[in-house]
Amino acid sequence: DQQVKQNSPSLSVQEGRISILNCDYTNSMFDYFLWYKKYPAEGPTFLISISSIKDKNEDGRFTVFLNKSAKHLSLHIVPSQPGDSAVYFCAASAGYNQGGKLIFGQGTELSVKP
Amino acid sequence: DTEVTQTPKHLVMGMTNKKSLKCEQHMGHRAMYWYKQKAKKPPELMFVYSYEKLSINESVPSRFSPECPNSSLLNLHLHALQPEDSALYLCASSQGTGGAEQYFGPGTRLTVT
Numbered sequence: 091d092q093q094v095k096q097n098s099p100s101l102s103v104q105e106g107r108i109s110i111l112n113c114d115y116t117n118s119m120f121d122y123f124l125w126y127k128k129y130p131a132e133g134p135t136f137l138i139s140i141s142s143i144k145d146k147n148e149d150g151r152f153t154v155f156l157n158k159s160a161k162h163l164s165l166h167i168v169p170s171q172p173g174d175s176a177v178y179f180c181a182a183s184a185g186y187n188q189g190g191k192l193i194f195g196q197g198t199e200l201s202v203k204p
Numbered sequence: 205d206t207e208v209t210q211t212p213k214h215l216v217m218g219m220t221n222k223k224s225l226k227c228e229q230h231m232g233h234r235a236m237y238w239y240k241q242k243a244k245k246p247p248e249l250m251f252v253y254s255y256e257k258l259s260i261n262e263s264v265p266s267r268f269s270p271e272c273p274n275s276s277l278l279n280l281h282l283h284a285l286q287p288e289d290s291a292l293y294l295c296a297s298s299q300g301t302g303g304a305e306q307y308f309g310p311g312t313r314l315t316v317t
Contacts, residue, residue: 124305133208133294133308134247179246190235190301191260194246 093117094182096195105204109167113180113195116161120182124192125154125165128177137178138165170202207231208309210295216315219285225312227278227295235301236278238270239294241311247294253278254301285316 095114103109113123121142126134140147140154140163147154153166167174180195208229217223227236235254239247252260253272267289269281278295292311298304 126308131292131311131313133210133296133310136305136307139305190237190252190254190298190304190306191249192247192306194248196246197244 092196093120094180094193094195096178096180096198098198099196100199100201102201102203103170105172105202106169109165109170109174109200109202111165111167111178111180111198111200113163113165114161115163115182117182117184117193118161119184120193122183123154123156123163124181124183125152126179126181126194127174128179128197134179167200170200172202172204175200175202208295208297208307210293210309210312212312213310214313214315216317217282217285218317219287221285222281222283224282225280225293225295225314227280227309228276229297229307229309230276231297231299231307232275233297233299233307234275235298235304236272237296237298237306238278238280239296239308241292241294247308251280252301259301282314285314287316290314290316 124139125137128134138152156163177197179197181192211226238250241247250264251270256272271279294311295309296306298306
């Protein structure tokens with residue numbers, strides 16, 4: 091039972107263009123969503139989050155969009171840079187209801203080509 | 205400062221050994237977590253400590269024993285592990301357990317021989 095799904099295992103984008111990473115979820119109790127970036131043999135690095143009361147959150151080159159009715163969120167990176175190449179994990183939390191437990195998607199490996 | 209530190213970086217142990225993983229944060233966070241990550245897979249939650257008390261145990265085998273000596277430290281004691289326990293063990297912390305960002309350490313790469 092995969093409550094958080096990232097259906098694209100990999101994505102390749104040209105430097106300077108937009109990268110769009112997608113994530114779907116099934117549990118309507120999720121109220122907080124996060125994106126993490128992970129390099130090999132390192133811990134995940136927090137990128138950006140969004141609460142379920144918002145539909146958009148922006149931080150520099152990173153924007154997360156949330157569509158609650160479709161149970162879908164996406165991460166936009168503009169412009170993409172070679173240093174953005176990493177595995178991106180979407181995660182969801184039901185907050186106090188689940189004691190802070192994060193449910194992670196399977197990850198999307200982004201490759202930004204110069 | 206969003207740093208979580210973990211020691212050791214790498215650990216090789218036999219199935220009869222006893223070892224411990226250590227995690228430290230100085231961000232004043234009151235929740236700390238242990239995750240296990242296998243290659244090409246997402247992190248899987250093992251334990252959650254909230255205000256130094258164990259609040260979640262995700263049915264982890266007893267050969268893994270967590271300990272939270274104080275609000276800044278989290279240990280994971282290992283005993284009689286199996287080769288399939290080889291993985292990257294990640295520690296994380298957050299301000300609380302409700303809708304807060306979790307900050308991860310670099311992990312300990314554990315190999316059980």
